Amino acid sequence: MSLNKFYNTLNGQLEGLLSAERDWLANTANASALLFMELEDINWAGFYFLYGDELRLGPFQGKPACTRIPVGAGVCGAAVSTGESQLVDDVHQFPGHIACDAVSASEVVVPLYDEAGRCLGVLDVDSPSVARFSEEDLAGLQDFARVLLKSSDLPAS
Ligand code: SME
DSSP states (O other), rough: OHHHHHHHHHHHHHHHHHTTOOOHHHHHHHHHHHHHSSSSSSSSEEEEEEEEEEEEEEEEEESSOSSSETTTSSHHHHHHHHSSSSSEEEEEGGTTOOOSSTOOOEEEEEEEEEEOOOOEEEEEEEESSOOOOOOOHHHHHHHHHHHHHHBBBBOOO
């Protein structure tokens, strides 16, 4: 199956899974479980939520992780400070990478914004393989984030 088709199917599954529920916490919990179940060769999938100038651990699947990440620190913090998704082939070469699990080798982080442009946090997916994620994976995960955001009532500002 092509990656494009894989993510179309996955994102359709997410839409179905979230169709009966709009709670942000419940939906991010189920979204992380779906990613962990369906993506091959990953060791962590989940969310960090933005509180002021730090990210705090949200729902995830995988090993226990760092609970707080300052904006600008690590890959997650870089996604928030730059406003750009991060596709990192080798996290050990990324300046300031935060090693929650030494096994993680590559990573995708997608910042999450509401319609007003407010940053809510990030989606973070890690793999034990170097260069696990391609630009197509990144595009698929950005679509995944869009489905999640449109299917959920977001936290009040
Ligand atoms: N690797 C991340 C930290 C979060 S864990 O991977 C779950 C980073 O450098 O931002």
